[in-house]
Amino acid sequence: AQSVTQLDSQVPVFEEAPVELRCNYSSSVSVYLFWYVQYPNQGLQLLLKYLSGSTLVKGINGFEAEFNKSQTSFHLRKPSVHISDTAEYFCAVSSGTYKYIFGTGTRLKVLA
Amino acid sequence: DADVTQTPRNRITKTGKRIMLECSQTKGHDRMYWYRQDPGLGLQLIYYSFDVKDINKGEISDGYSVSRQAQAKFSLSLESAIPNQTALYFCATSAGLDRTDTQYFGPGTRLTVL
Numbered sequence: 460a461q462s463v464t465q466l467d468s469q470v471p472v473f474e475e476a477p478v479e480l481r482c483n484y485s486s487s488v489s490v491y492l493f494w495y496v497q498y499p500n501q502g503l504q505l506l507l508k509y510l511s512g513s514t515l516v517k518g519i520n521g522f523e524a525e526f527n528k529s530q531t532s533f534h535l536r537k538p539s540v541h542i543s544d545t546a547e548y549f550c551a552v553s554s555g556t557y558k559y560i561f562g563t564g565t566r567l568k569v570l571a
Numbered sequence: 572d573a574d575v576t577q578t579p580r581n582r583i584t585k586t587g588k589r590i591m592l593e594c595s596q597t598k599g600h601d602r603m604y605w606y607r608q609d610p611g612l613g614l615q616l617i618y619y620s621f622d623v624k625d626i627n628k629g630e631i632s633d634g635y636s637v638s639r640q641a642q643a644k645f646s647l648s649l650e651s652a653i654p655n656q657t658a659l660y661f662c663a664t665s666a667g668l669d670r671t672d673t674q675y676f677g678p679g680t681r682l683t684v685l
Contacts, residue, residue, distance in 0.1 A: 491670050495676075500678070501678055502661055502677050554670075
């Protein structure tokens with residue numbers, strides 16, 4: 460069975476500081492991994508996804524994530540955050556039956 | 572205009588009432604999904620549909636039913652609402668190409684059952 464664990468429920472960080480949001484997964488089949496972002500009062504939208512190839516994936520708004528097969532991780536990073544990055548971030552894995560399994564989310568709070 | 576719309580955006584109802592949440596999409600996608608979001612629990616899949624004639628239960632389908640009226644419309648019903656169904660509900664679509672599909676989400680419906 461597949462699962463996704465987001466280790467931090469909340470991450471406060473000061474504006475212009477770097478941030479890393481952690482995600483670990485378990486899967487017995489080929490892995491397709493995603494990060495979605497949910498801004499206040501909005502639905503989720505895709506930030507980036509790992510399908511195959513390069514383990515460093517670049518997404519929108521300056522975010523990137525690194526797929527690490529040996530550590531079964533897909534951590535999300537941004538070198539310098541802005542107030543507008545305040546949102547909830549979800550890691551997800553695509554299961555073998557074309558469904559997604561979502562993590563419990565990490566709430567990023569960027570402080571001025 | 573938004574590609575995935577949900578109505579209503581907010582709804583307050585009483586225990587025992589029948590409620591329908593509606594979802595429409597203009598993306599031309601075959602696959603549609605209903606999720607429930609609770610604080611600290613992430614998103615849980617209620618039902619999903621791969622086309623008009625193919626509807627499947629998700630992880631938490633008890634107490635819910637769905638109807639796929641057309642490729643573009645997918646409704647979620649609570650036959651007799653109960654307080655623990657208070658949550659944020661999202662509809663999503665995907666093209667149905669393969670496991671690498673991106674899902675596109677509506678803005679959500681906040682449901683409160685008193």
